[in-house]
Amino acid sequence: MNLENPPPGPLEEPLLPSDSPPANPLLSLSEAQKEDLFVYLREGADDEVIFEHLAEYGCPRPTRRQLDHFFKLHAQERWTKRIDRAAQEADALVTLVGRSPGHFSDAILAALGQEAFRQIAGGKVEAGALAKYTSLFLRAKEQNRAERALDLQNKRLLLARRNATEKALDAFARELPQNPAALEAFQNLKNQLLDQTEHLEEEPS
Amino acid sequence: MKPTPAETEAPYPDPEALLQARVLKILKPCLSYWLDEQTLYLTLNLSRPAVTRLRLETALRELRDKAYLDFRVDPLSRLTEWRLTPSGHALAQPL
Numbered sequence: 001m002n003l004e005n006p007p008p009g010p011l012e013e014p015l016l017p018s019d020s021p022p023a024n025p026l027l028s029l030s031e032a033q034k035e036d037l038f039v040y041l042r043e044g045a046d047d048e049v050i051f052e053h054l055a056e057y058g059c060p061r062p063t064r065r066q067l068d069h070f071f072k073l074h075a076q077e078r079w080t081k082r083i084d085r086a087a088q089e090a091d092a093l094v095t096l097v098g099r100s101p102g103h104f105s106d107a108i109l110a111a112l113g114q115e116a117f118r119q120i121a122g123g124k125v126e127a128g129a130l131a132k133y134t135s136l137f138l139r140a141k142e143q144n145r146a147e148r149a150l151d152l153q154n155k156r157l158l159l160a161r162r163n164a165t166e167k168a169l170d171a172f173a174r175e176l177p178q179n180p181a182a183l184e185a186f187q188n189l190k191n192q193l194l195d196q197t198e199h200l201e202e203e204p205s
Numbered sequence: 206m207k208p209t210p211a212e213t214e215a216p217y218p219d220p221e222a223l224l225q226a227r228v229l230k231i232l233k234p235c236l237s238y239w240l241d242e243q244t245l246y247l248t249l250n251l252s253r254p255a256v257t258r259l260r261l262e263t264a265l266r267e268l269r270d271k272a273y274l275d276f277r278v279d280p281l282s283r284l285t286e287w288r289l290t291p292s293g294h295a296l297a298q299p300l
Contacts, residue, residue: 011227011300012252076251083248087236117238118282 025060026070033057038074041067079123086121090114093134100138102145224249224256224264229273229297232289239277239286268293 029037040050051061062070094113097104104112119125176183231248232240242265249256265287268274273293278285289297 011223011230012254079248079251083231083240083244084234087234087238090238091236114238117235118241121235121238121240122244 024062024066024069026054026062026066027073029057029059033059034070034074038071038078041071042075082123082127083121085127086117089120089127089130090117093131096131096134097138101142220254221260221264221267224260225268226300227256228261228264228268229289229293230300232274232287233294233297233300235288237288239279239288241279241282241284241286243284245287 026034026037037050037053040053047064047067050067054061090113093116094109097112098109116130119130120127172182172186176186227249228245231245242261246256246258246261249261265274265276269276272290273296274287275290275293276285276287
């Protein structure tokens with residue numbers, strides 16, 4: 001065979017032997033039901049539990065061989081789909097992060113995409129879960145940024161108040177020599193403060 | 206009637222070229238991302254005919270020599286990773 005001119009037909013033989021069970025009823029389940037059954041089988045659920053679930057779906061009781069057949073077929077399909085979709089999912093994740101507020105360098109985005117691809121293609125994480133974690137991370141980052149902005153705003157407000165108070169006191173100090181009433185009020189205030197200080201000093205410790 | 210030995214032979218006369226085509230087919234949807242060799246090996250062995258490490262390495266080396274594949278060793282995981290070059294993508298298009 002010449003690689004440049006591949007032969008017609010599939011490049012690989014199916015996983016299952018040709019004598020695989022005919023008309024496996026499990027293959028007629030809906031995609032959601034198949035996924036549900038696959039999880040039960042993968043987690044090692046008891047056969048009776050699986051049969052009860054299948055009865056709820058209106059599926060006839062399968063043989064052990066049919067269950068094995070279904071498991072192999074579905075596992076292979078999942079794996080193949082995962083590799084086929086890993087690049088798309090990684091690209092989507094990079095786009096999601098790239099569009100988020102704040103700047104991420106191209107190198108960081110590329111590294112994130114490669115790591116996402118590796119995790120999904122290697123079957124270590126489901127694509128949906130990765131997107132969920134990223135969304136949570138971005139939300140937490142956004143919240144953190146908002147909190148820091150609020151903190152900064154509060155600090156600016158306090159500084160502005162302090163500046164305004166200082167200005168008012170300076171203006172008051174300038175007025176004092178020309179305004180006897182203000183001077184008297186200032187002296188009273190000063191005496192009061194001194195009295196208070198003396199009383200504080202007299203209080204037993 | 207029993208099948209003759211000729212009838213049970215693999216449908217492809219060149220199993221090594223077939224393996225190379227299977228590698229290209231797996232790497233095609235990975236686009237510009239690097240796929241590690243272990244995942245590639247595992248994926249190849251989900252379906253028959255089975256592939257040994259040695260055969261895979263030979264196939265990868267040949268494809269790399271023809272500039273259809275590019276490889277690197279990931280600095281963090283130390284895994285060997287592969288991806289298609291532009292000419293590899295063009296070759297894998299009909300697969």
